Amino acid sequence: MSRLEERYRFILRLLPADYRQEWEDDMVAAFLESMDTGDPETTAYAADYGWPSMSEVASIVSLAVRLRLGGADAPPRSYAWGQAVRLATLMAMLTHAVMVTASIAVTLWLSGKFAWLPTPASEWAITPPSSIWHTAWHLAGxxxxxxxxxxxxxxxxxxxxVALLAIVPTTITTVVAQATSDGPLTxxxxxxxxxxxxxxLAMTAFHHEAPPVPRRPWLLALPIGILLVPVPLFTIQATTPALRLLDWPGLSxxxxxxxxxxxxxxxxxxxxxxxxxxSLALTLLAVTTLAQRTAxxxxxxxxxxxxxxxxIASVQAIAVLAVGVPLAVLAIRALRQLPPIPAAAPRPVTSTE
Known part of the structure; x- marks a missing residue:
């Protein structure tokens, strides 16, 4: 076995074992054939020092996502995990959307745009951006x-x-702030x-084989979430100093x-x-939230x-564990009761260059 084949088989480990058992040899044969240039010396060199191309790796990763986070025609366990990741992603995205939408209203209130609302306390005053670039940078969130x-x-x-537009400015701002700050790293x-x-990355679970998202409930969840969570939360925190000790990981x-x-x-x-x-989706969110709280x-x-x-943070972590562990146990038991019946495995598509 050549080094190139070893590297390719190593990447194929991303695929489920049942799928590899059926298709791995065919995929390897097709890949090695695509790497044969007809020149013995070039082919021998590639066999020793070559690597699968980025497009080949990307196609394998995409296939692995579709198989492990399956759609409606996938095996029951694959479908359950796929739906769990999709639900967890939607809930996390909904949280972001709710909070940024509410923050727009809060910013307008702090700026005095809502004359019919009570005047905010001086400690809540905001500093206007120094330039149009700072404004655009802030709006990216x-x-x-x-x-x-x-x-x-x-x-x-x-x-x-669009989400990348929100992440990149925040990343740059964080790097600059941490590099130029005289205080300890946070x-x-x-x-x-x-x-x-x-x-x-989790959005890749919404591939073309995944079932469509029910639009009506998830769109209605946005205004309902704004009314039920950030608006009363901000009002309470503005009037109750003790609750200002709750940070974002604690609220999560x-x-x-x-x-x-x-x-x-x-x-x-x-x-x-x-x-x-x-159950699986909430377990994923509990693990993520607990990791953030601990870190x-x-x-x-x-x-x-x-x-x-x-x-306070320790109590929050204990609360997540107290409810999350029993839920995780119930979810794993229910998952094991599902039959691991493999679906008709789609024939792999190997890119050729």
Missing amino acids: YAWLPAYIALVLGHRRVAQA VSPWAALFIDVALL CAAVTAAMVIHLAVRASRRPSRTLPW TLPDYRHQVQHATLTT
Whole structure:
């Protein structure tokens, strides 16, 4: 076996084992044939030092996503995981869209645009951007709203492109701020960026074989979410100083914990197979939220109220674990009861150059 074949077979490990057992040899034969240039010396050199092209790797990754996060015709377990990732992605995107939409209204209020509302306290005053470029840079974060709408409407690539507009400026700002700051490095902005990048990659689960997103409920969830979460939350935090100790990871822990409690209550009256994708999706969100909460704990070391903040954060993490672990156990049990019946495996398409 040549080094080139070893490298190609290593990349093929991304595919499910059942699929590899049926198609791996054919895929390897087709790939090696495509690398044969007709020149013995060039072919021998490629066999020792060549690597699969980026387009070849991309096609394998795309196939692996479609197989592991399957659509309606996929095996039950693959379909359950696919739906779970899609639901978790939609919920995370909805959260972004809700918060940025509410922040637009809050910014207008703080700027005095809503004369009929009470005047905000002086401590909530905002500093206007110094230039039009700073304004555009700040508005880039609002791209999560059109990205969410595009994803719900079935335009996955558009959603990814628009979400990238929100991620890139934030990344540059974080790098510059961390590099030029005299204070200690903080984990919170990097954890948030990591989650946003993971969210961008998770959108690949909305491939052409995935079932379409139910538009009406997910579009209605946007205004409902704004009325139920950020508006009362901001009002309470503005009037209750103690609640200002809750940061974004803490609010995420509270929201995910509440969602899991509601889901467990609803799950008790329904068949586990029907609620399994939601159980898995909430478990994924719980793991992500818990990881973010844990990773950001060191940021409290240099704050005046670090003991209080650490205690609050620990309670939040314990709450996520207390509800998330039983939910994860129930989800895994229900997943194991599904038959791992492989669907008719699609014939692989190997790119040739």
